[in-house]
Amino acid sequence: MLNNSKKQKSKSKKLSKSKDSQAKSRCESANLKSEQAACQYEQSTIKKVKNEKNISPIQEEEIPFGSQIIQQSNLQDYDKLICEEVVKDFTSFTFNNSLEQQISQEEEQETLSEFMREQVKYEENYSYKKNYLNNQNEIQSHMVAILFDWLIEVAHSFHFKRETFYLSINYVERFLLRQPNVLISKFQLLGVAAIFIAHKCEEIYPKTLKDFHRLIQDQYTIQEIEQMEVSILKSLDFRMYPNTPIFWLNYYTKLWDEFIVDKQICIMFKERSNEAYYRYRELVQLFDLCLIDYQYKQNEKLTILSLIYLVVAKQLQIFDDYQTMAISQSEICDFFHSDQQEYNKLFKQFILESEIYLEFDKQIFFSDLKDCISQLVKYFILRFDNSLPRVLLNNQQFIDEMQHEELLSFQTYNKNTIETITIISKQYS
Known part of the structure; x- marks a missing residue:
């Protein structure tokens, strides 16, 4: 019995060895065939490159695959040859980017609009009441x-x-x-x-x-x-990165500048000029005043758009006396509801084309600005401070080298703010 078992074990070992040797021979034959195929492909690719002086751009997608096989075989000379031929061909090739630029601009605008809508939705995490x-x-x-x-x-x-x-x-x-x-x-x-x-x-x-x-x-x-x-x-549960009001103010002024740039009335906020700079400063100082005044309860996005409306109207000299309007408010209401005014038509067009959202999927319309505009007129009694920030004083070279957005980003101080709030609180108490 022991001898039979030993014989069976020896037979099983011999069978396993024979199977292993057969598998190795198959693998070797398969590797040999693959190596031969790779060599044939390499030779055909090399001949093709040598015979053709110019490689068309259509064949550009085939080259990386061929060069990858050559790199696997450590044939660096052939890889260099292919690269040289590609470089020679593209030196005389010119792309027509006009259509691509147009498409990219449209896609960029759609991406920006979608991103800003997501930012509006993101605000839900940081929203709070002002009471x-x-x-x-x-x-x-x-x-x-x-x-x-x-x-x-x-x-x-x-x-x-x-x-x-x-x-x-x-x-x-x-x-x-x-x-x-x-x-x-x-x-x-x-x-x-x-x-x-x-x-x-x-x-x-x-x-x-x-x-x-x-x-x-x-x-x-x-x-x-x-x-x-x-x-x-x-x-605050370590939630320290909300979208602040200045984020929306910069975005809305950017939209306004892009909208008005090719119009007959070209009053901008972020153009690199003294007039635009002081106009932006006036807008931000009024906005700071609204945020500081606890009695003012209007939505910040509506406030920004309403301030843009009023500041541009002031620049156009549509209203003569803001202080009188702040007391009666009848003049500004009559003007706002007048569909015959060209400025109202222009601002309506701006609101519609910009697709500005108050909340996620809730778009802002021109009529939504009514209450804000009537309340904001009273803040125009503020005496504006147009002095440069301290970091910019007597430093013209620093101003010239600075990006304009950075120049606008420095916080400025108006010493007349508290005085204005005190006057308003006494008049409307």
């Missing part, structure tokens, strides 16, 4: 205006961008909405910590915590600023 003082006992609306005006001055003195200031007021408002009964003694501390967080999110060259500590003249310690920073981050 954050309802759950505050010690903090009043004029205190909010004073704090925000001070934050503008801080951003201006530190050469911060506008985005930094708008982020800071977003943090303050959302914090007050979530944290009831904040003590007035901690209110400025909240503002300092908010702009400290915002500048770390936005600025390329951040300041130190000691720089912010100097602003408050030792009213609070560095440890207190750090503790408030932690409180803000926790309260």
